[in-house]
Amino acid sequence: MKNTFVMAGVMGWPVSHSRSPVIHNHWIKQSGLTGAYGLFPVKPSQLETAIRGIKALGIAGCNITLPHKVNAMQFVDWVDPLAIRMGAINTIVVQADGALHGFNNDGYGFIQSLREAQPNWKANSGPAVVLGAGGAARAVIVALIDSGATEIRLLNRTLSKAEDLARDFGEAVRAFPWVERENALHGAALLVNTTSLGMHGESPLVIALNQLPVSAIVSDVIYIPLETPLLAAARLRGNITVNGLGMLLHQARPAFKAWFDVMPEVTSELRDTIIATL
Ligand code: ATR
Numbered sequence: 001m002k003n004t005f006v007m008a009g010v011m012g013w014p015v016s017h018s019r020s021p022v023i024h025n026h027w028i029k030q031s032g033l034t035g036a037y038g039l040f041p042v043k044p045s046q047l048e049t050a051i052r053g054i055k056a057l058g059i060a061g062c063n064i065t066l067p068h069k070v071n072a073m074q075f076v077d078w079v080d081p082l083a084i085r086m087g088a089i090n091t092i093v094v095q096a097d098g099a100l101h102g103f104n105n106d107g108y109g110f111i112q113s114l115r116e117a118q119p120n121w122k123a124n125s126g127p128a129v130v131l132g133a134g135g136a137a138r139a140v141i142v143a144l145i146d147s148g149a150t151e152i153r154l155l156n157r158t159l160s161k162a163e164d165l166a167r168d169f170g171e172a173v174r175a176f177p178w179v180e181r182e183n184a185l186h187g188a189a190l191l192v193n194t195t196s197l198g199m200h201g202e203s204p205l206v207i208a209l210n211q212l213p214v215s216a217i218v219s220d221v222i223y224i225p226l227e228t229p230l231l232a233a234a235r236l237r238g239n240i241t242v243n244g245l246g247m248l249l250h251q252a253r254p255a256f257k258a259w260f261d262v263m264p265e266v267t268s269e270l271r272d273t274i275i276a277t278l
Contacts, residue, residue: 006035007057008259011042011050011072012065019274020063023252026273027264035260042068051075054094060259061093061100063252069104069135076102082146086139091255103258105251106136107143110221112253113246114190116266118217123147126189126216130154131181131205133161136194136221141165144190145172153184157195185212191234193220198228205230214238223248224278245274 006028010020016039024037040062042050047068052075054062064072069088073079076092077099083089089102114121128149130137133156144152152173156162162175176184185191191212197205199222207230212218218234223244231241249266257263 004034006033006260007037007059008035008061008063008255009038009040009059010063010065011040011047011068013041013043013067015039015041015065018065019248019277020065020252022274022277023249023270024256026270027252027256027262028260031260031262031264033260033262044068044071047071048075051092051100054092054100055098059094061091061255063255064090064092064102073102076100078102080104082107082142085142086135088135088138090251091258093255093258103254104139105254106139106247107146108254109247109249109251110140110192110219111143111147112250113242113244114217114219116246116250117240117242121217123149126213127151127153127187128190128192129181129184129188130192130194131207132156132194133158133165134194138165140192140194140221141169141173145169153188155181155184182208182211185209185216188212189216191216191218193222193228193230196222198222198230200224204228209233209237209239212239217242220244221247226275226278245271249274 010018021037028035073089079102083104086104089104090106091103093101123144128144154162154173154175155178157178159177166173166175196202218239219242220228220231221244222228226243235241
């Protein structure tokens with residue numbers, strides 16, 4: 001492997017904002033590999049052709065980002081059962097025989113980011129409150145259930161989407177109307193925002209945290225800004241907070257391992273390099 005030029009990249013539309021090249025090119029260098037990780041701006045209408053082209057290009061694989069994570073599933077040869085439950089893939093790995101396999105490492109990244117903040121974190125230490133019912137919520141919910149969560153309170157502006165998710169994932173997940181989000185915090189051990197509220201350029205998430213125990217972890221999948229208004233409010237009242245950068249960095253590790261056979265580390269140097277680009 002070390003004597004060849006290794007390649008991977010990320011397909012998205014738009015994709016120029018992606019930090020994945022910074023992460024993977026850092027690891028390529030650190031691992032002593034020769035190669036590159038690039039940006040592939042792929043229009044939705046070209047997704048199938050682009051994915052089928054991976055084999056022809058002879059690259060190791062690629063990441064899949066918005067808006068392709070769901071649609072890409074149908075164009076690979078095999079999808080990991082975990083990714084099927086999440087309803088999306090974020091990584092394609094070319095196998096030795098040329099077959100394209102799809103994976104989803106977002107849930108892994110999310111759990112690792114919690115463990116980084118609290119090494120002894122346990123999913124069954126109390127109820128989890130998840131806000132939002134899109135793709136990110138799906139990955140977070142599957143990861144929490146697989147880690148042993150037994151009570152997930154799911155709240156979404158559009159209640160029917162939360163109810164659909166609750167139906168898919170069984171009795172551990174209960175859907176509540178969006179107006180109940182403050183009451184849902186009562187006795188919770190974890191609060192996760194998977195909505196776009198609080199992201200740079202979006203309105204903040206409006207939620208009073210009084211009912212949330214101070215022992216709870218508050219997590220946001222957003223990483224621009226690094227500290228959303230939600231996380232700032234949580235930190236000020238004493239909650240441990242986890243921003244979305246850890247999820248971004250940690251989801252990348254298993255992909256790099258699958259492509260290049262090296263499990264890379266998330267170092268403070270890498271973190272600082274990414275933060276400098278935000
Ligand atoms: P992703 O795949 O990143 O999770 P998404 O599927 O577009 O993105 O989901 C965005 C989430 O943010 C949804 O849960 C959305 O709520 P709806 O299902 O009701 O659309 C939530 N969201 C976006 N804007 C919101 C707002 N102004 N108030 C409350 N929730 C909002």
